[in-house]
Amino acid sequence: MIKNSTKLQFILLSIGLLMFNTSFAQPVCPSQKFTVFVKVFADDVGIQKAFTKVPLKTINFYETDFKKPYVVHYLNRDMIDYPVFLSNAYREVEGIQQTIKRKNKQYIQVVTKHIGGTGSDNVTYDFRKRRGCWYLVAKLDYST
Secondary structure, eight states, X not given: OHHHHHHHHHHHHXXXXXXXXXXXXXXXXXXXXXXXXXXXXXXXXXXXXXXXEEEEEEEEEOTTOTTSOEEEEXXXXXXXXXXXXXXXXXXXXXXXXXXXXXXXXXXXXXXXXXXXOOSTXXXXXXXXXXXTEEEEEEEEEOOO
């Protein structure tokens, strides 16, 4: 009876550990092809959370304050406001153009600019390939 009880406890403990471990599983990379990846990234906050490097480097530029032209922050996960990237629908409705600039095989920039030239939503996002997927590593905000 004790042997069966011990086996049962072991099995239950194993199932519990398996359930515990799977709750922290990393989501699967949406795509190795960046154009596909960025479309999914834009519309899925869960993917944004999974594929944003922490701490996230943010740079805010201030063209009107020449004493302090920019401020750099490194945001921990609890300091990042999601969504951190403009959704495809929002960009379309608001007239925001998105340009993808490949710097090399491991580094791509996505530049967003308001088509009307208002200066709002003028942001550059830096993505780097690491651990087999693309990660947002920096957000440079030139918006006025």
